[in-house]
Amino acid sequence: MSSNSGAAALKESGSFRAWLIKPNVQKWLVIITFAIVPVILLLLFIYYPIGKMVEFSLYNMSYTKVKGFVGLKNYIDIFAKPELFQTFRVSLYYMVGAIVQIALALYFATILSFKTKFTGVYKAAMFFPYLVNGIALGFIFKFFYTRGYVLDTVLTAFGIPLESLPYWLRDQSINNWSLVATSLWKYMGQNMVLFSGAIMSVDPTLYEAASIDGANKWHQFRYIILPSISTVLTLNVILSITGSLSAFEPPYVITSMGGNGTATYFIKMHETAHTLHKVGLASAMAVVLITIIILCTIIQKLVFKYAFRNSGTDSAKTKMKRKQFSKGVN
Amino acid sequence: MKRFLGILLSLLLVCSAFSFASAEGADVPAFDSFELGKDYTDLTAKIKWLTHRTDLVDNGAITQYVAEFNKVYPNITVEVEGITDFAQESLIRLTGSDDWGDVMGIPAVELSELSTYFAPYGTLEAMKDTYNFIDNKQFEGVVYGVPTTGNANGIVYNKAVFAAAGITELPKTPDQFIAALQAIKDKTDAIPLYTNYAAGWTMGAWDSYLPASVGDADFSNNNFLHAKDPFSATTDGTGPYAVYKILYDATAKGLIEDDYTTTDWEGCKPMINNGQIGCMVLGSWAFSQMRDAVGGEHPEDVGYMPFPVTAPDGKQYAPSGADYCYGINCKVDASRQTAAMVFVKWMTYESNFAYNEGGIPIVKTGNYPDLYSSFGDCDFLVQNVAAEGEDSLKDEMNAESTLMIDNGGNEKVQKIVEHGFNGDMSFDDIMNSWNELWSDAQESLGVAVR
Numbered sequence: 001m002s003s004n005s006g007a008a009a010l011k012e013s014g015s016f017r018a019w020l021i022k023p024n025v026q027k028w029l030v031i032i033t034f035a036i037v038p039v040i041l042l043l044l045f046i047y048y049p050i051g052k053m054v055e056f057s058l059y060n061m062s063y064t065k066v067k068g069f070v071g072l073k074n075y076i077d078i079f080a081k082p083e084l085f086q087t088f089r090v091s092l093y094y095m096v097g098a099i100v101q102i103a104l105a106l107y108f109a110t111i112l113s114f115k116t117k118f119t120g121v122y123k124a125a126m127f128f129p130y131l132v133n134g135i136a137l138g139f140i141f142k143f144f145y146t147r148g149y150v151l152d153t154v155l156t157a158f159g160i161p162l163e164s165l166p167y168w169l170r171d172q173s174i175n176n177w178s179l180v181a182t183s184l185w186k187y188m189g190q191n192m193v194l195f196s197g198a199i200m201s202v203d204p205t206l207y208e209a210a211s212i213d214g215a216n217k218w219h220q221f222r223y224i225i226l227p228s229i230s231t232v233l234t235l236n237v238i239l240s241i242t243g244s245l246s247a248f249e250p251p252y253v254i255t256s257m258g259g260n261g262t263a264t265y266f267i268k269m270h271e272t273a274h275t276l277h278k279v280g281l282a283s284a285m286a287v288v289l290i291t292i293i294i295l296c297t298i299i300q301k302l303v304f305k306y307a308f309r310n311s312g313t314d315s316a317k318t319k320m321k322r323k324q325f326s327k328g329v330n
Numbered sequence: 331m332k333r334f335l336g337i338l339l340s341l342l343l344v345c346s347a348f349s350f351a352s353a354e355g356a357d358v359p360a361f362d363s364f365e366l367g368k369d370y371t372d373l374t375a376k377i378k379w380l381t382h383r384t385d386l387v388d389n390g391a392i393t394q395y396v397a398e399f400n401k402v403y404p405n406i407t408v409e410v411e412g413i414t415d416f417a418q419e420s421l422i423r424l425t426g427s428d429d430w431g432d433v434m435g436i437p438a439v440e441l442s443e444l445s446t447y448f449a450p451y452g453t454l455e456a457m458k459d460t461y462n463f464i465d466n467k468q469f470e471g472v473v474y475g476v477p478t479t480g481n482a483n484g485i486v487y488n489k490a491v492f493a494a495a496g497i498t499e500l501p502k503t504p505d506q507f508i509a510a511l512q513a514i515k516d517k518t519d520a521i522p523l524y525t526n527y528a529a530g531w532t533m534g535a536w537d538s539y540l541p542a543s544v545g546d547a548d549f550s551n552n553n554f555l556h557a558k559d560p561f562s563a564t565t566d567g568t569g570p571y572a573v574y575k576i577l578y579d580a581t582a583k584g585l586i587e588d589d590y591t592t593t594d595w596e597g598c599k600p601m602i603n604n605g606q607i608g609c610m611v612l613g614s615w616a617f618s619q620m621r622d623a624v625g626g627e628h629p630e631d632v633g634y635m636p637f638p639v640t641a642p643d644g645k646q647y648a649p650s651g652a653d654y655c656y657g658i659n660c661k662v663d664a665s666r667q668t669a670a671m672v673f674v675k676w677m678t679y680e681s682n683f684a685y686n687e688g689g690i691p692i693v694k695t696g697n698y699p700d701l702y703s704s705f706g707d708c709d710f711l712v713q714n715v716a717a718e719g720e721d722s723l724k725d726e727m728n729a730e731s732t733l734m735i736d737n738g739g740n741e742k743v744q745k746i747v748e749h750g751f752n753g754d755m756s757f758d759d760i761m762n763s764w765n766e767l768w769s770d771a772q773e774s775l776g777v778a779v780r
Binding site: 170172255256275276 | 588590738
């Protein structure tokens, strides 16, 4: 009896092993074992909380108390209360800033990709602000913009009288620009490093060939560099624009939680959740923000697809040519 | 994360080590049943005190108090631990272990839960005539917390600046106050009123002066919640309207700092000390910080005055309340509870702690510090707790109206400064919008309006 069952078990385990070492099963096993940890982490720490947030957004609740299911009322409130939705107007400043930032980053990256002295030093100097903690940076700029402090001192040294200088943070017509400038200062270096990484991957012989054909630096930029880095450019624009929708640190630190008309949507969300303890409404605001960011990303993808359609085929052609060229050489 | 792990581990250790310690509690004396210096002088115990005053731990003042205490009670060893993030940390310690120590400032524990954690001092009936603010931590007539000190809300001002501006009598009404600020602007180089706009919480602090404008002990937690349009305009300088109007008018007339968006909290301390600032609207706790400011050369010039509003009954009030209250751990053995009781009584009667901190004395016969010398005909006004069943009504009204009165509503007061400066919204319009928010909240919460 016992020997029988033992044999059966042996046979069973044998067939199990045989099943186990089938190539198809092995493939799936490897996929599952490798993927299971990151997938669980992803589900547990990203999708589960997002799901919870969507659930919260349908309730009237504080941190300690659920006051009842309200359906879509929170979403209606967001669009009905002008003071919440209006904050997206402030985000426009940051979007304009993002475009300037990308243009500058592209400019510096291109210049530094040509033969320049001390390239490393310049790159390091421009990248450095990105490494500074955003809160610390806020405090630096708070003093930077204070009346009669750093910026004013520098400008008066150039002969501009203090009386004709604006109050950088008090004047509501320019204080958002002051804040955008700090964010530009911080993130420009990072964009530049990404661009110059992409530019470095361009085959340098192309420049040579181009200059032999009589192309100047602008032509080189327009017809060689720009098409080759279009992917990185798209990525940078998407990151900057979505980043500008969720701008938080500059108004939070420099203008004391978005005072004086500098409150961004993110600041309002923070305030709704942590000062007013309206967790349901704040969750709904977060869901709306995510939706808007996804929409923006899709729109940009489409726009870039359209904008780079010509140059895109261009680059495909050049790539093909390049391939043929290199084959020919070999 | 490391710190959190550390706390967790230490909590686990403490829990496992003392899980067998049981509360006896039977023969712990009531607060008023023994005499300091005579009873329990031979008691030997080791107790631990958790305090939020890390500044006093760091500068050695607390060690001084304990040393004085040990002169009378040499066998009671007091270990002191200062906690920076006290409000949250103390709650974790309290709920995490039965043996967190012996004495702590009672954190945000619901009143009905006090008896679970803290030993009773006596009945409210027996103690209320002897001590100020003693009803702060009581439940059903039993007192579970004795205040460390009491705070009052007035205005910190510089006496020399006021004198130089020719102000001989302290202003009592908003009009007199604005005139005084104007005089400071005209006759001195000082900033008349420093708002501390940028610090944020200093703006929300304006809410704590509302009771002074009505002179009603049932205002903040009761009548205010049921009031119809509490921010409506008044012409006699009373009511919440008058309190915020001071700020609006001062801003509109250029009587505040030049660039309010870049005010500096640490920097304002030596400035008022040295006469660069006329006055600031801050609670009495701020007085000693301004007086002892690093870089301040004229500590004798820093003064404290009542808030310049007069209630409808013609009197001036200083809204006041208890600071943290000492709570005694009721889950440790009786000898330690007794030692803690002795220590709290000694701190209350003998240490002079409240006086040294510029606070209102806890023992009614105690001395008021000099800073209250100008409070002669001004009454201290303590707000009663909410009516039964309305414990959380104020929180709900605050959240619903988004005004967050007395609860971090900094933004709305900052807006007063902004509108006052830019002139893009009149003060009456601001107050009307607040009234609207308040009524809407009352309506959606179904609050009876009286």
